[in-house]
Amino acid sequence: MNDIILTVIELLKSGHPCSIGDIQLDTNKLGEITITGFSKYNNLKNITKEIALKELGETKSIYIGMVEVSNEMKIFTQGRPVIFNLNYDDAGKTSLLICSEKNGLIDWKI
Numbered sequence: 001m002n003d004i005i006l007t008v009i010e011l012l013k014s015g016h017p018c019s020i021g022d023i024q025l026d027t028n029k030l031g032e033i034t035i036t037g038f039s040k041y042n043n044l045k046n047i048t049k050e051i052a053l054k055e056l057g058e059t060k061s062i063y064i065g066m067v068e069v070s071n072e073m074k075i076f077t078q079g080r081p082v083i084f085n086l087n088y089d090d091a092g093k094t095s096l097l098i099c100s101e102k103n104g105l106i107d108w109k110i
Contacts, residue, residue: 005070012076023062033077035063036085039098044088049108052098056086060101 008025011018012033017026024036037059041047063082067073084101088110097109 002070002072005066005073008066009072009076020066021062023059025063027080030081032081032083034083034085035059036087037062038087038089038095041088042091044090044096044110047088047098052086053106056084056099056101056106059086060084 004020008018008020012025012027015027017024019025022037026034026036028034037055039047039052039055041051063084067077081102086098086100088096088098090096099109100107
């Protein structure tokens, strides 16, 4: 797992987004790290705020697990703001941002 995380860090340092498991990681020009998870629901109408918060929490847990098992990831992310996103993916046709969380505040998009 640590080799995968080292590869993720190198990709992020070079400005390339990458996917690991069920999440996508990216950085922006402000140095923020964006962690994006995708809803498991096939129909957007079935996603309630409660479901979205649960899935956003799962995305956060995956990221936190990565930081906990890798000192390199811990060092790379130290002091950087992290934005967590939950997206709805329509079988690869489009991706819609459902909500995001930064500094503990939820921003609902749909």
